[in-house]
Amino acid sequence: MSESLPVGAKPFEFTGNAKEWFGIWIVNLLLSIVTLGIYSAWAKVRHRKYFYGNTYVEGRNFDYHATGKQILIGRLIIIGVYVLLNVLLLAVPPLGWLMLVVLIFAYPWLIVRGMLFNARMSSFSNVRFGFIGTTGRAFLVFLVYPILMTLTLFTTFPIWDRALKRFSVDNHKLGQATFKLDVNLSAFYMAFLWAIGFVVLVNVIGTLLLYFVFHDAVSPTPDGVQNLPVLILIQVLFFAAFLPAAFIYQALTRNAVYNNTTLQGGHRFASNVTAPKLLWIAVSNMVVVICTLFLMLPWAQVRIARYLADHTGLIPGGSLDDFVSQQQEAGGAFGDAYADLEGIDVGLPI
Amino acid sequence: MGDAPKLPGLRGHAYAARSSHRQPARLLTREGGEDLWVDLQNDERAVLASAHLSKLRIDAPLGSAPRKITFPDGAVFETRDHEAIEALTGKTRGSMLHHYEGFNARLFGVVAVCLAAVWVMWRYGLDIMAAVAIAFTPPAVIEQIDAGSMQSIDFTMAEPSKLTDEQKDEVEKVYRRLVRSLPDDVQEKHSFDLLFRDLPGMGPNAFALPGGTMVMTDAFVKQFPDPNVLAGVLGHEIGHVVEEHGLKRLYRSLSTYLLIAFLAGDVGPILEDVVLEGNVLLSLSFSRAQETSADEFGLALSDEAGFDPAGLKLFFEKMGKEYGDQEPAQWMSTHPSSAERVRAIDAFINELR
Helix, strand or coil: CCCCCCCCCEECCECCCHHHHHHHHHHHHHHHHHHCCCHHHHHHHHHHHHHHCCECCEEEEEEEEECCCHHHHHHHHHHHHHHHHHHHHCCCHHHHHHHHHHHHHHHHHHHHHHHHHHHHHHECCCEEECCCHHHHHHHHHHHHHHHHHHCCCCCHHHHHHHHHHHHHHHEEEEEEEEEEECCCCHHHHHHHHHHHHHHHHHHHHHHHHHHHHCCCCCCCCCCCCCHHHHHHHHHHHHHHHHHHHHHHHHHHHHHHHHHEEEEEEEEEEEECHHHHHHHHHHHHHHHHHCCCCCCCHHHHHHHHHHHHHEEEEEECCCCCCCCCCCCCCCCCCCHHHHHHHCCCCCCCCC | CCCCCCCCCEEEEECCCCEEEEEEEEEEEECCCCCEEEEEEEEEEEEEEEEEEEHHHCCCCCCCCCEEEEECCCCCCEEEEHHHHHHHHHHCCCHHHHHHHHHCCCCHHHHHHHHHHHHHHHHHHHHHHHHHHHHHHHHHHHHHHHHHHHHHHHHCCCCEECCHHHHHHHHHHHHHHHHHHHHHHHHHCCCCCHHHHCCCCCCEEEEEEECEEEEHHHHHHHCCCCCCHHHHHHHHHHHHHHHHHHHHHHHHHHHHHHHHHHCCCCCHHHHHHHHHHHHHHHHHHHHHHHHHHCCCHHHHHHHCCCCCHHHHHHHHHHHHHHHHHHHCCCCCCCCCCCHHHHHHHCCCCCHHH
């Protein structure tokens, strides 16, 4: 977790600023509301374009090329199907089982379509990304692995997580150049153990504190009164133990993923985010956003984008002038719309 | 770029079509007949691309992010010199939007309008969306929703009614008298069917399905055989059906979910939960408003059919006495409290007289 990127790494740079993004964001929101949500398709494009367009490395920036119309059509298709399924489910309950089976197969397919659309609509230095993941592989990674993980009582969580990251990184291309993530499982298990270790440590300290400091408070109380302290305890545990643990895991695995990813042509990546800093930004962002009734959300988004960019680097293995776009059809945006609806991230792994 | 040669034209960088090859370049314009002719030159004065101004694809401005100009052959020119681009192209598509997105005092107004718009959307917009969706739902589907729901209820929780035929007839008579008091077009629009079931978990209760099917529990008929009470409660359920409360609630919750998912999609995972939970609490007040509205409908209907509207009050008074201490706080409940409803009924009856 060193503070500086390795020698030779060119840091990413985010040039957007909160003031400017606030103006775009609030107008996006207003137009989306007065058009009953229709404008949200164009709003999404402006959001993506602003953040991609302001992310630079080696003087070159990213860009997002989808049009509002494409996004809107994709969303209308997904909304139509979604409402239809809901009404059908009410009308013919036994159909639910059939729908479940269909959805199980549609889910990985939609995710792949979403990733494909997003990749092909994104570019770096005028060259489009590509995606070559298959539905079969997605079925394995998004459905079969989680089931296996549950059966092994989540001890295999790092294996599943690495499979997810690999599915995303290995299947993306920049022009014709492929990405490759070659990372040892041990890195993921180490992150996992650090996170668990942290939770255990906090619990031990917490129990000791409770025992010595609040000795009277933990003595038996009549039933019913106990519920409140338990609820508070769960909240405290969440903020003191699980949330930081999640950020420890995220920070460590993000670094592992970037530091072990290569792009054809000898290019490598670097990341040195730290858990305390990530946690501090996330928690303070949340507090500020809620206290300002969401008005500071743009500021929070810019802040995290800037931190992540500053702590991510590219180690070029040669000229960045040699990438060439592949001719490709992006297909419909319905997979992307589905991912938006379900809150699944199918964007570039940046 | 500091030591770039001092050459005329609009400075920026050029990419060849579909290539990441990037080089310093500039745009030069000259007269080209009826339209301006634009050349893209690199620093060695080699022309990389050229076209009429009207044939160029100029990206809409977006904050201070670089502007891109794409030539017909795919070559791209990129610059952060926004003023020069604007001087070249004049107002383009998206200029006005860009103007209003600028950070200045006017944005406070936009914020205020936004908050107002959220409120109007919640208060009226969702109802409009629900009304449109209801208009597009074929009646056959609504009937089928009733049939489907009854299947699930019978399968999971209901037993056949143990009432005698006389008991059922008494209730049915009250029910028919109420339905006959409805306007003709309303009578035709919904199929009003009254079903009896033994629902051990629900106590004395009655509920309506969107298509017009009504279910009354055995416990209700046994505990409240008084026709005035029956009329009050059945009138309330008829109110739900006529005012299409079930469908409205269904479409309202679907629309809010979709709107939040797409509008606030990128607020981040923790915050999205906050928004969704806040919405659940707000939608409860909507549900309580529906109950009050159905109460009033039922009172007016039973009065019209010649029953004593105080019957509904009797029901809530008894329910309040038996279950009053188990009722949750008003703000976290789908129904107003019994005491609240008795008060509202009194006020309404006074108005009727």
